[in-house]
Amino acid sequence: MQGLRDKKCVPCNLKELRPMTEDAAHTLMPQVSEWNLVKEDGIFKLKRTWKVKTFTKGLEFFKIVADLAESEGHHPDLHLVGWNNVTIEIWTHAVGGLTENDFILAAKIDKLNVNDLLRRKPSD
């Protein structure tokens, strides 16, 4: 089976694109096990938080994610909260829910080399 990391996001404005069911989302979650499946205002989203070493490293993190998002044509919601918490939410705005694109982007974010920007432990 082709892994999510090897796939490419499809354009979100495709007419046939539909939000996946909650069951379908649960089936894909093991491939992005660091992410949480959340429901906000009735919309399912993928959400993950990291602690960065400094505020500026948080912005560097965003730039790396932004370059990936641009190359995929699929864009996450980026939050830098409380100076060192980076939270990324991913959902497909065009359909108001999750599509495979969101899982592909999450899987590709997971393999970015950002370790030197992160605190080793949340308590650091």
Ligand SMILES: C[C@H](O)[C@H](O)[C@H]1CNC2=NC(N)=NC(=O)C2=N1
């Ligand atoms: C045409 C292009 O695919 C769309 O405008 C894209 C751009 N990036 C996007 N990103 C996300 N997360 N959701 C979208 O609906 C979306 N739409």
